[in-house]
Amino acid sequence: MRQEFLPFSTPTIGDDEIAEVVDSLKSGWITTGPKVKRFEEEFKAYVGSPFAVPLSSATAGLHLTLLALKIQPGDEIITTPMTFASTVSMIILCGGKPVLVDIEPGTLNLDISKIREKITPRTRAIIPVHFAGQSCDMDPLFALAREFGLTIIEDAAHAAGTEYKGKRIGSLETISIFSFHPNKNITTGEGGMVCTRDESLAEEVSLLKFHGMSREAWKRFAASGTPNYDIMLPGYKYNMMDIQAAIGIHQLPKLDQFIARRTAIAEYYNHAFADVPELALPAYAPYEQRHAWHLYTPLVRIEQLRIDRDQFMNELKKLNIGSGLHYKAIHHHAWYRENLPQEAASLPNADYASDRILSLPLFPKMGDDDARDVVEAVKTVIAGNRK
């Protein structure tokens, strides 16, 4: 058994990130400033988006995007139950109604063939989540959006570096919202980015993110700015700081290398678990894409074991292997069970995955020995708990 606890994820921070943060701290300018601008420009160039707005989180990005789209009470927004709370809670906090559509059993992405039956005259938008860093099938989604006049908002929290049919997520005809939370593909500590081809939407999100002040207001205490400012509308405080962007500037050039390492570990797991019938392994989608492998999420076939998923995670912990839960389906959470029970009616694939899923350790600085320890621990837990 390994001696040290292996967490399910930890950020890979180098000396250059640390030096850049120190440079910000010493510079006298630690909040939104030139480093945020540089990170915005470099991220835009990487994903291939003409407009981008850096923010304090992807949750802020979802919130402001929905506000900028003027979601009205009763407007329906279709999304997946297999996501983090904020995808769905932001819809509710903007007065919208989330409409949950089931997932595919293998990729755990939204089952696009089941969306049409949920579209009504109140449907305004679809929020696909590129689950674990694997792109949803965007072409049929675009066809639906065109047919019914819907907006597509990609929850790209897992998808920095993901590609769909040769195009980076962030460059499609949609709004894409990325997260830079510490366990994401790259981090800024906390942070997010809204990417879009729609200049007026970017302008609106940008106004909303910082008290409704005009786009360049952050300069007002710099030599090149003016202390006076105007409030164009009542806004929030969701700006990214320079000390966050300082980390991002040095993470971004490493993203492809991080994804290559994540992919190598995920493929090692796929190979090592191929002969383990108690695990349903994550499936690759059949279309051309680059999976960013943000998460490695097998399903534990608990019907073949004497323990449930939570006990399985506990047994792994006793062997010093951490794991994560992405996700308990949103309609299994207390508030949703009480307030949106009708939404849970027919989501069998999400129900199945929700009770069986776990995230095994996957992060770029994991060694081959760490990955071997994970495989050994998983096999030990299974061997000790077969029915």
Ligand SMILES: Cc1ncc(COP(=O)(O)O)c(C=O)c1O
């Ligand atoms: C699918 C998904 N959407 C949204 C978010 C929210 O991201 P953030 O933590 O940057 O607000 C997360 C973060 O875990 C996520 O995984």
